[in-house]
Amino acid sequence: MRTVKGTTFSSLSLVVFCLFAFVIVCQRTVKAQSLPPAKYDGFVYTNHRVDSDTIMIEAFFDPVCSDSRDAWPPLKQAIQHYGPRVMLTIHLLPLPYHDYAFATSRALHIVNLLNPSATFRLLESFFKHQERFLTDQTLNMSKVAVVNDIVKFTAESVGNSYYSAIKSGFNDSKTDLKTRVSFKYSTSRGVFGTPTFYINGFALPDPGSTRDYKGWRSIIDPLLVAQGRKSENSPHLFL
Incomplete structure (x- = not known):
């Protein structure tokens, strides 16, 4: 025995x-x-030359966060005003108490792989129709049904010709990994709520709060003055 x-x-x-x-x-x-990822996390809003004087702005957003939604228009207006003097990168932090923050964030990563020029168009679509993917609206739907709705919504936003590729993207482990990396990157920077903003590597106070256009001007203008550069009132529009 x-x-x-x-x-x-x-x-x-x-x-x-x-x-x-x-x-x-x-x-x-x-x-x-x-970790570390092969490519730096985030979606770059402006595609122009960056030098040592470029003011670097990082925004941490959740696609289904109402505060992120409200923070975007004045920030976008400020970025358009300053043009190549600033660079904006959006990082995604899918908050765990928003049931489909991860799935909508994943949709953004999928679209960014398929057509980077459509990424911010989709982000703005999510902001505009947030209520469609909030917990109250999806309470009686299965996870599969909601993800299918996100796929359909995404295709309608960026072009129905992408429908099959978007649907396949949700079965691709690489897009899941990219979304997880975004979450890990955000938390590694000490970000725990959205929206949160960093300028030149330093966090702005009052995370979770929004700033209007004048608020952004009051932050960025002094930085330009400190560089010896003028703050012009004429906008710098770009595509």
Whole structure:
């Protein structure tokens, strides 16, 4: 009996050890694949030359956060005013208490891979129709049904010709990973709510609050003056 028990225990120990080793290897593989990412996280709003004097603005948004929605128009207006003197990067932080923040964020990553010029168009569509994907509206729907609705909505926003590619994107582990990396990047910067803003690497006070156009001007103008550059009143529009 002792021999049998000993053999059984040894076999069980070996199985447990192999399982533990497998889990550790998998965890390390996932970490190696996701962090650091091959490309810097975020969606760049402006595509122009950047130099050492360019003011770098980072905004952390949740596509289904009403405060993010309200913060976008005045920030967009300010970015258009300053033109190449500023650079804006949007990072996504899908908040866990918004049921479909992750799925809508994933849709943005999918579209950014398919057609980067349509990314901000989709973001604005999500902002405009947020109520469609809020918990109250999706309470009696299955997760599959909501994701299918997000796919349909996304295709309608960026072009129905992308429907199949968008749908396939939700079955692609790479887009899931990109969305997770966005979440991890945001939290690694100490961001816990949206909207949150960083300018030249430093967080602005009052995260979660919105700023109007004059508020952005009051922040950026002094930085330009400190650089010895004028704050022009004429807008700098670009595509």
